[in-house]
Amino acid sequence: MPVILGIESSCDETSASICVDGAILSNVIANQTIHEAYGGVVPELASRVHQQNIVPAVQQSILNAKINKNDIDAVAFTRGPGLLGSLLVGVSFAKAFALAKGIPLIEVNHMQAHVLAHFIDEPKPSFPFLCLTVSGGHTQIVLVKDHFDMEIIGQTTDDAAGEALDKTSKILGLPYPGGPLIDKNARLGDPDTYQFPEPQIPGLDFSFSGLKTAILYFIRDNVAANPNFIAENINDICASVEKRVVTILLNKLKKAALQYGIKNVALAGGVSANTGLRQGLKQLGEEMGWNTFIPQFQYCTDNAAMIAIAGYYKYLKSDFVGQDVAPLARMPF
Known part of the structure; x- marks a missing residue:
């Protein structure tokens, strides 16, 4: 019964999710209002706010799922495509968390994850x-x-x-x-x-x-x-x-x-x-x-539940990556 922590930070939403044996138990999304004054996402500001939001988002996701962080078997994260600075925050957190816990890393293509969001709920x-x-x-x-x-x-x-x-x-x-x-x-x-x-x-x-x-x-x-x-x-x-x-x-x-x-x-x-x-x-x-x-509205916009469910299916295949993985602003589909 694998427990997957999903991390999404490709643009301006910082999101964390817990997937247990293919079921999404939590999906926390922290939006960024700072960009409203500029009429669009400012990449540098986005990456800074991700740094502020990622630890609270992960912590809240774990609490909402009513699990312990030591129960997590793998960390799935968005490698790309997306804003490089934003991706870097999520990738760095995922690598550090996995290294500290001695658990595998799972890279996820953001666009493939949107497709796999259909496997969160029934009917699939x-x-x-x-x-x-x-x-x-x-x-x-x-x-x-x-x-x-x-x-x-x-x-x-x-x-x-x-x-x-x-x-x-x-x-x-x-x-x-x-x-x-x-x-x-x-x-x-x-x-x-x-x-x-x-x-x-x-x-x-x-x-x-x-x-x-x-x-x-x-x-x-x-x-x-x-x-x-x-x-x-x-x-x-x-x-x-x-x-x-x-x-x-x-x-x-x-x-x-x-x-x-x-x-x-x-x-x-x-x-x-x-x-x-x-x-x-x-x-x-x-x-x-x-x-x-x-999908439900919460699984349409950028969210970590789709990353977690993609990570779950990759976990079943033992499709892991090493600590040398780096974010890709343009990631082949």
Whole structure:
């Protein structure tokens, strides 16, 4: 009955989790509010706050799980991809903890962990399945054949879907983080008010840079004609932008499912917390006869539970790393 401590510090969330025999007993997430004043994550500040948060987060996670630190059999940590300074804090803590306790280290790929978040709760998807993984920095369609046999069959050629939503929030003057505010305002608006272009990218790849530019010019031109345009139409703008991002994502996912003949379809990553995307996948799944899987909200954004569950499956394979392991800002999938 292995007990795994999971550590996540790839961006601006410091998180610790305890997994016992494949069950998540705690998932502590310490957010960083310091970046709100800058409209985005400042890497140097993020790494400093991680140093302040990591020991309390781990301690609280152990307390919440009602275990003793001596019960822990291995430490799983995010090696990458992510902000190098932030990763360094988590990796250094994991190495020190493992060395002090004489227990193994388990490296985890952050993007693979988002996919494996589906194995935290029931129902779990059966193999093979497709996973649309959408975050601020990544947009991927992943063919999942086994827990660690994954193939990216489609990905963004430029910007990520989450980046398009974040950029829209900045253009609209919304405070950071803007993604949840886009979601909130979109629930009050009409998604058919404004029509934004859908990029015609061949195959299963995505592109969002053109959409970002179209939104920028749309807002610029309408504000020039009416300085109060944003304030008067904020809900409809958010709803229309969200609808286009969601349709771009789901159209490619539908194409992939038909191409590979797969009926098990999952959603993961920070943007999978978006209400419109979650509802859109469920609706499309009903139309297509899919079995759809979406994690709980707490397992969509960056969290250590997904690191711990990935670590659990690696522990069963004795897939460990040594003390010479170093963080990777860009880590191959």
